[in-house]
Amino acid sequence: MRVAVIGAGLGGLCLAQGLRGAGIQTEVYERDPAIAGRFQGYRLMLSPIGLEALHRCLPRRWHALLDAVVGDATASGLVLDPQLNQVGELGTARTGIVVDRDVLRHLLLTGLTVHTGAALTGYDVLDGAGHDRVEARFAERAPAAADLLVGADGVNSAVRGLLSPHTTPTDTGVRFVIGRTPLTDRFAGMSRAFGAKIVGNGLSLLLGAMRFRVPPQEAAAALAPEVTLPDVGDYVRWAMILPPDGSLDDMAPQDAVLSRIRGWHPDLQALVEQGDPDNSTLLSIRVVEPRERWAPGPVTLLGDAVHATSPTGGNGANTALRDADLLRACLTAVTEGSRDLDAAVDDYERQMLTYGADAVRRSLEMLPTYSASGS
Known part of the structure; x- marks a missing residue:
């Protein structure tokens, strides 16, 4: 069996590692001109499901390394005002394991065949003995034939646009400003603000520490x-969620936050001022909700390509890792002779579409809480 994965994000790479371990020939095609063509280095929280999926897809010899480079997330569960005074509680504080996205991505890239500068332009389903095959076409490289094409190419998925054109991203109108700052002694003293929600002026500022x-x-x-x-x-990840009518005024990410926290606690202002401008960005919160099922065949979707969530749910990467592990298991069953490829892909899609839609729904339910005024 040969699998072509479109997109070198966490979900696609996790799948490729899992298939590699199962002896399934897999190649990854990434539209970016280089693996490190853009920054992808914020921390994310791993749920038990996400961590277990990673362990099942990674070679066992790397488990100790993964466990060494994660961090322990702590959360105060407090609501603080701009001067860092407690004004409420969030309820049960979320704790768990956090990992730096860029570190995890480099681990997942190890040993894989990844073709960069491979922008997908289309694909053709080919008649084959026993089951259809697929040939992917690219803008600047030769076509690639496979038994299965997996679109793991994110919210703007080229594969989804061809396979399920009625499934399109929805802009929530909410804007997200995110950055990171080295965790110095000064900022280490703000530990009660890590995992808290700082509210003021109709805004929410969220801080999280990445301690390896x-x-x-x-x-x-x-x-x-x-x-x-x-x-x-080690660093502090800071993020500000603006309400749906919050304009960014074409500002740089740090300036967009600083202009909104004038008069806030000096440590908060210093945290943003000392952030790395290369690691700060402005994002629109868009979601992709799975719609009616597409026609069965040798093409499927994974991760944000089919169920992009709001970051407020904290489940986007974990759901993509879950997809990767599930598809790995389904395809491994094919190589073991216990099912055919069509049945395996059908089983994967039925399960993935159900829990993927639920992940999007839950992330949207969290969005009003984080973007509320707090005034």
């Missing part, structure tokens, strides 16, 4: 020398 159990490069050298991880230190 072991520095990534040091951990790789000791536990898996064949893996190259980025040289990154």
Whole structure:
């Protein structure tokens, strides 16, 4: 069996690692001109489902490395005002495991065949003995034939646009400003604000610390020398969610936040001022809700390509990792002879569309809470 994965995000790479471990020939095609063509380095929280999916898809020899480069998330569960005074409680604080997206992506890239500069322009379904095959077409490279084409190419998925054109992204109108700042001693003293919601002026500012159990490069050298991880230190991830009518006024990300927190606690202002401008960005919160099922065949979707969530739900990456593990298991059953490919893909899609739609719904339910005025 040969699988072509479109998109080198976390979900697509996790799938490729899982299939590689199962002996299934897999190649990844990424439209970006280089693997590090754009920054992808914020922290994310791994749910038990996401962490288990990663462990099942990664080679067992890397499990210790993964466990070394994650961090332990702590959350105060408080609502604070702009001067960091407690004004309420969020309820049960979310704690768990956090991982740096860029570090995880480099781990997942190890040993894979990834073709960059491979922008998909279309695909053709080919008649084959026993089941149809598919040939992917690219703008600047030769076509690639496979038994299964997996669209793991994000919210703007080219594969989804061809396979399920009626499934389109929806802009919630909410804007998201995110950045990161090295975790110095000064900011380490703000621990009660980590995992809290800071509200004022109709805005919410959210802070989260990324403290590696072991520095990534040091951990790789000791536990898996064949893996190259980025040289990154502990940091604070800060994010501001603006209400639907919040204009960004074409500002740089840090300026967009600083202009809205004048008069706030000096540590909060310093945190944003000292952020790395290359690691700060402005985002529109868009979602993709799974619609009616597409026609069965040798093409399917994974992750944000089919169920992009609002970041307020904290479940987008975890759901993509769950997809990868589920599809790995379904395709492994094909190689073991217990089912055919069509049945395996059908089983994957039925399960994925159900829990994927639920993940989007739950993320949208969280959105009004985080973008409320707090005044």
